[in-house]
Amino acid sequence: xVAALAADxxxxxxxxxxxxxxxxxxxxxxxxxxxxxxxxxxxxxxxxPADGGYRLTGRxxxxxxxxxxxxxxxxxxxxxGPAQFLLPASTPGLTVRVMSGLDLxxxxxxxxxxxxxxxxxxxxxxxxxxxxxxxxxxxxxxxxAVAETVGTMQYLFDLSAQYSKDRIAFGRPIGSFQAIKxxxxxxxxxxxxxxxxAVGAAVAVQAGAAGAAEAASMAKALAGDAAVEVAHKSWQIxxxxxxxxxxxxxxYLRRLTADATLYGSPxxxxxxxxxxxxx
Numbered sequence: 001x002v003a004a005l006a007a008d009x010x011x012x013x014x015x016x017x018x019x020x021x022x023x024x025x026x027x028x029x030x031x032x033x034x035x036x037x038x039x040x041x042x043x044x045x046x047x048x049p050a051d052g053g054y055r056l057t058g059r060x061x062x063x064x065x066x067x068x069x070x071x072x073x074x075x076x077x078x079x080x081g082p083a084q085f086l087l088p089a090s091t092p093g094l095t096v097r098v099m100s101g102l103d104l105x106x107x108x109x110x111x112x113x114x115x116x117x118x119x120x121x122x123x124x125x126x127x128x129x130x131x132x133x134x135x136x137x138x139x140x141x142x143x144x145a146v147a148e149t150v151g152t153m154q155y156l157f158d159l160s161a162q163y164s165k166d167r168i169a170f171g172r173p174i175g176s177f178q179a180i181k182x183x184x185x186x187x188x189x190x191x192x193x194x195x196x197x198a199v200g201a202a203v204a205v206q207a208g209a210a211g212a213a214e215a216a217s218m219a220k221a222l223a224g225d226a227a228v229e230v231a232h233k234s235w236q237i238x239x240x241x242x243x244x245x246x247x248x249x250x251x252y253l254r255r256l257t258a259d260a261t262l263y264g265s266p267x268x269x270x271x272x273x274x275x276x277x278x279x
Contacts, residue, residue: 001021001028001029001030001071001073002018002021002022003137003140004030004073004084004124004133004137005017005018005021005073005086005124006018007133007136008084008124008125008130008133009086009124009125010121010123010124012121013086013121013124017071017086020070021071026070026071027065027068027069027070027071028069028070028071028072028073029063029064029065029066029069029071029072029073029109029111030063030064030073030137030141031045031060031063031066031072031073031074031075031111032060032074032075032134032137032138033060033061033062033063034058034059034060034061035059035060035061035062035110036061037061037062037261037264037265037268038268039138039263039264039268040134040272041075041082041130041131041134041135041138042075042076042077042078042081042082042083043077044058044059044060044061045057045058045059045060045074045075045076045077045113046058046076046077046078047076047077047078047083047085047118048078048079049079050117051117052119052120053117053118053119053120053122054078054083054085054117054118054120054122054123054127055115055116055117055118056074056076056085056113056115056116056118057113057114057115057116058076058112058113059110059111059112059113060074060110060111060113061099061108061110061111062108062261062262063096063108063109063110063111064106064107064108064109064262065106065107065109066089066096066109066111067096067098067107067109068107069089069096070088070089071086071087071088071089072086072087072088072089072091072094072111073085073086073087073124074087074111074113075130075134078127078128079128080127080128080129081128081129081130081131082128082129082130082131082134083123083125083127083128083129083130084123084124084125084130084133084134085118085122085123085124086122086124087116087118087122091116091117091118092116092117093113093114093115093116093117094111094112094113094114094116095111095112095114096109096110096111096112097109097110097111097112101258102254102257102258103254103255103257103258104251104254105251105254105255106258108258135213138216138263138264139205139212139213139216140205141263142201142216142217142219142220142263142264142269143198143201143202143205143216143219145220145259145262145263146194146197146198146201146216146219146220146223147198147202148259149194149198149223149224149227149256149259149260150191150194150195150198150223152227152252152255152256152259153190153191153194153223153226153227153230153231153256154191154195155252156230156231156234156249156252156256157184157187157188157191157230157234159234159249160183160184160187160233160234160237160238161175161184163237163238164180164184164237174237180237183233183236183237184237186229186233187229187230187233187234190226190229190230191226191230193222193226194219194222194223194226194227197218197219197222197223198219198223200215200219201215201216201218201219201220204216213272213276214273214276214277217264217269217270217272217273217276218269218273220263220264220266220269221266221267221269221270221273222266223260224259224260224261224265224266224269225260225266227256227257227259227260228256228257228260230256231252231253231256231257234249235249235253
């Protein structure tokens with residue numbers, strides 16, 4: 001959100017909103033995906049010129065912590081192309097519904113727009129010309145999501161490796177059994193591959209490289225699949241204790257599974273790579 005406003009926000013938006021966001025005094029949420037999980041941007045909400053401004057109608061899904069946000073940045077389909085609007089969460093006609101989700105550590109919300117009137121000052125960038133900005137924002141979001149995913153994967157691997165040394169079965173550490181060694185080896189490889197892709201994507205996006213969009217999608221697709229694999233292999237190493245509420249393992253499993261979907265599932269990003277390559 002901060003990157004989006006810093007790059008494309010008006011002087012008024014930057015002066016009014018950015019300082020509060022940077023200071024942590026206010027929060028913002030990006031409503032980009034439609035309820036079905038299309039993260040390309042315009043899907044889900046349409047806008048049309050009306051009453052000297054714009055009227056927004058539709059729904060956005062999978063919006064992180066929108067119920068706590070002071071501002072909503074929404075992408076919409078305008079007559080001339082994609083558009084973005086920065087709206088106060090208290091805007092009439094804008095409602096937020098908290099959804100049931102797997103991840104217990106954060107909330108995903110649905111945001112409804114029922115003939116929401118947006119003034120011209122709410123437009124971020126130029127109406128109908130937000131396609132490049134949305135793509136850039138998605139790249140940043142993917143890089144950050146992958147970084148979180150890789151950090152969680154690394155933690156689970158370290159936790160599993162230590163547990164395999166501490167847990168004694170049949171008079172010896174379970175890590176000495178070849179089946180556990182194979183699980184740890186596969187998990188370690190998945191973590192290292194994801195880490196390499198995450199670094200490569202971050203460097204490409206930060207530099208604005210020509211292949212940044214592809215790199216971000218590649219990292220998101222690979223890490224999304226690998227994260228779920230790592231979680232399930234670690235689950236097998238921990239055995240019965242990982243099924244209990246008392247152990248923290250399920251919290252990491254939930255976060256990794258949710259992260260694999262946020263900002264585009266692996267299959268969505270593989271399709272996006274094909275589209276970027278013109279296949």
